[in-house]
Amino acid sequence: MILDDFIVIDKTGLFCRYGDFYLDPKEAVKNAVISHAHGDHAIGGNVNVYCTEATSLFMLHRYKKFAAGEFNIKKYNSAFEVNGVKITFVPAGHILGSAMVLMEYQGVKYLYTGDYKLQPDKTCEPIEFVEADVLITETTFADPATQHPNAEEEISKLNTTTTNIMLGAYSLGKCQRLISLINDHCIEKRILLHHSMVPFVKIYEQMGVSLGKYEVYDRKVMKNNLTGMIYMVPPMVFRSYFKAINVIRVFATGWKHLQNNHEIQLYISDHADWNDIILTIQKVNPQQVWTNHGNGLQLKNYYEKSLVVKLLN
Incomplete structure (x- = not known):
């Protein structure tokens, strides 16, 4: 019973x-x-x-x-x-x-x-x-x-621009999935990670999960490369840099209200x-x-x- x-x-x-x-x-x-x-x-x-x-x-x-x-x-x-x-x-x-x-x-x-x-x-x-x-x-x-689109098709939207991208994502789970998807479907892009995301990525690797290529964010690298870069940051950093220049702001989420005013809308939900x-x-x-x-x-x-x-x- x-x-x-x-x-x-x-x-x-x-x-x-x-x-x-x-x-x-x-x-x-x-x-x-x-x-x-x-x-x-x-x-x-x-x-x-x-x-x-x-x-x-x-x-x-x-x-x-x-x-x-x-x-x-x-x-x-x-x-x-x-x-x-x-x-x-x-x-x-x-x-x-x-x-x-x-x-x-x-x-x-x-x-x-x-x-x-x-x-x-x-x-x-x-x-x-x-x-x-x-x-x-x-x-x-x-x-x-609410019907989530195919994640592979969504991530390919990042290929529609050569301008550098500031990509907002949750540090645990979403970040690692995006690294893998970008390496598989946006092979011309170069991924820079906010330092706070790196420890979670390292635990994934420690557990045997291969994500592909990424680098820890370096301001000089971003400044010297005006195209093809994806700087991935956690939500708090994404919100604080709302006036960031020379980048397209993109946030990966299934929530429509969090996609407002973004040039590229990335509907990837976990x-x-x-x-x-x-x-x-x-x-x-x-x-x-x-x-x-x-x-x-x-x-x-x-x-x-x-x-x-x-x-x-």
Whole structure:
């Protein structure tokens, strides 16, 4: 029997009282099961952290000695227990080390997706589907009007200009995917990385992921080469240099409102769009869908007559 209160939301996040742990807590807790290392899912200071190896390395870089009291590193598809709840990490395809969390309790399977994507991405483990009785899915882009374009075609837009480009991107996941895509599809371009992005790139390489060519940003290099350069920077730097000259400003994201006033609009997202969410539901074949991280109302309406959809947030 599905337990309606197996996962509940409180001010700290998604709590499983049957196993006394949180999924991606927003505040430090005793037991944290972390799906991936983005800052809105993985904070420092938790006592016991259960995660993949890559996630632990990213957290150690970001939070240093405050990353966790103890890391319990788990491999994909290898079950372990937390206070009587059986847990298995399944590749989520979002960034390197990202995992969906399959929880089994009293014969019922609950699958928490964290963030996930179905688009191919050479820089992280591809998503794997498992069946579950309850799917707890993110709904960041759960809107029928949202359909992410092909990333390979999008990145090729950068070939339409020879002018230098300031490319805004998240430092973890998006940065590494873009480096790989640019090396594959914009071979005439030369990539310069903001220094803050380099440690995350090095962890990817440490984990055996080959991204291709890049250089650490050098002002002289950028100044002496007025064409063919892509200077990749994190969002905060991108926003602070809004008056940058001799560059085209481009920001890689699935959000339309973040593309405003950019000469080139680069719709590359690391989340599932509407069609991907529908396909995931088909693959998981749940009895119920619980939504999180976004607005699940359109999903609820879509399945009104065929599937129980509960909005957790």
